[in-house]
Amino acid sequence: MRMRHGFAAILSGVLCLTGLPATADPGHQPGGPCIQDNQNVSLSSVANYADVVQGLDRIVRTSKGLVTVHNAGRSGEGRDLLYATVGHGPDVFWLQARIHGNELHSTESALQMLDHLASGDPDARLIRERMTVIVIPMYNPDGAEANIRQSTTPARVDLNRDWENFAQPESRAWYAVWAAKRPRLALDLHHMGTAPVVNGTDELNQFQIGVRPIDPSRMTAAQWLTNRQMSMVSVKALDGFGQTHVARYPDIDITNAVFSRMLLGGPGPDGSRPGFTTQGAIFYEVRSVGQKSNGYLERLFTVPAMALLTSVARGELSGTDVSGVDAVPRATQGPCGV
Numbered sequence: 001m002r003m004r005h006g007f008a009a010i011l012s013g014v015l016c017l018t019g020l021p022a023t024a025d026p027g028h029q030p031g032g033p034c035i036q037d038n039q040n041v042s043l044s045s046v047a048n049y050a051d052v053v054q055g056l057d058r059i060v061r062t063s064k065g066l067v068t069v070h071n072a073g074r075s076g077e078g079r080d081l082l083y084a085t086v087g088h089g090p091d092v093f094w095l096q097a098r099i100h101g102n103e104l105h106s107t108e109s110a111l112q113m114l115d116h117l118a119s120g121d122p123d124a125r126l127i128r129e130r131m132t133v134i135v136i137p138m139y140n141p142d143g144a145e146a147n148i149r150q151s152t153t154p155a156r157v158d159l160n161r162d163w164e165n166f167a168q169p170e171s172r173a174w175y176a177v178w179a180a181k182r183p184r185l186a187l188d189l190h191h192m193g194t195a196p197v198v199n200g201t202d203e204l205n206q207f208q209i210g211v212r213p214i215d216p217s218r219m220t221a222a223q224w225l226t227n228r229q230m231s232m233v234s235v236k237a238l239d240g241f242g243q244t245h246v247a248r249y250p251d252i253d254i255t256n257a258v259f260s261r262m263l264l265g266g267p268g269p270d271g272s273r274p275g276f277t278t279q280g281a282i283f284y285e286v287r288s289v290g291q292k293s294n295g296y297l298e299r300l301f302t303v304p305a306m307a308l309l310t311s312v313a314r315g316e317l318s319g320t321d322v323s324g325v326d327a328v329p330r331a332t333q334g335p336c337g338v
Contacts, residue, residue: 049138053080053082056111057069060084063086066086068084070082070085072174072176073173075151075170076154077153081170082136083135085132086117087117087133088129089131090130091312091313092131092133092134093132093186094185095135096188096258097110097138098138098143100143101142101148101150102147105297105298106191106301107144108294109299111137113306117309126314127309127310129313140170162256163175163258164256175268185279185280186280188258189301190210190285191286199329199331199332201329203243204243206244207245207286209246211231211249211325212282213252213257213260214257214264215251218260219263223279226279228322229322231328234304235324246328248330262277
């Protein structure tokens with residue numbers, strides 16, 4: 001649906017949902033964010049569900065038709081699962097944020113990128129011409145409102161481990177959008193759950209590149225090449241950007257994660273396959289949260305992501321040299337607060 005046609009109804013629903021009982025926060029979960037026991041993080045400084053609804057409505061109005069907003073379905077608690085599309089090109093790019101509800105800053109970053117993609121910037125115009133970008137600012141709105149990693153109802157499930165069983169309505173809804181839109185490339189925004197240090201140094205690692213959600217042996221040669229090319233464009237975009245100290249995320253092979261199933265081509269909730277696979281799917285992990293560094297943390301998402309989109313639109317991604325992937329340092333996972 002378009003936001004301009006359905007905004008009043010959605011906003012009314014948001015106001016009703018504010019009366020939902022709070023959900024108790026479980027113990028600290030690995031995978032982010034890194035919050036110290038004595039750290040006070042004000043949730044008023046980060047985007048909540050109402051902010052997403054209002055932000056999307058504003059972007060739709062100011063974009064003058066360049067951005068449309070759609071509803072993928074309903075969350076377990078009844079919130080609309082909103083996503084935006086910008087551009088009309090044939091190359092479809094999937095950008096998702098906040099699949100883990102307590103990974104806070106990715107939502108604001110996604111909205112900032114959507115705003116920029118609707119602007120008059122020459123690269124934004126080129127992206128719109130050659131690509132269709134799907135932006136999901138809050139994949140897991142119930143978890144975001146409860147400030148927990150998982151979904152809330154009918155069960156607490158890590159939605160990034162639910163594209164095999166599809167136990168949650170959010171997973172079934174987002175899979176249907178993916179199967180219908182058929183994105184060639186995909187990017188997922190996360191926070192880290194530890195305070196790592198770049199190996200061989202005393203430098204605090206602020207950004208990790210997730211080159212592989214599954215083992216390369218499960219990918220085609222084209223997928224593994226594309227993942228490394230997307231990763232190198234992202235890493236190079238952060239060269240000299242603050243005290244970022246980039247590292248490579250540990251090698252994982254999680255077959256029931258969202259991006260893993262995109263690369264594997266399903267199967268979906270009914271056991272059928274969609275007849276295509278996503279060619280490249282990587283993720284970013286950004287360190288910690290905190291009011292004093294909000295803008296910097298958000299830019300650790302937006303700077304490499306916009307560089308990646310621009311590279312795709314310019315036709316440069318496929319020529320990216322991947323020889324430097326193995327040279328990206330690893331990091332030693334330290335306790336939160338190091």
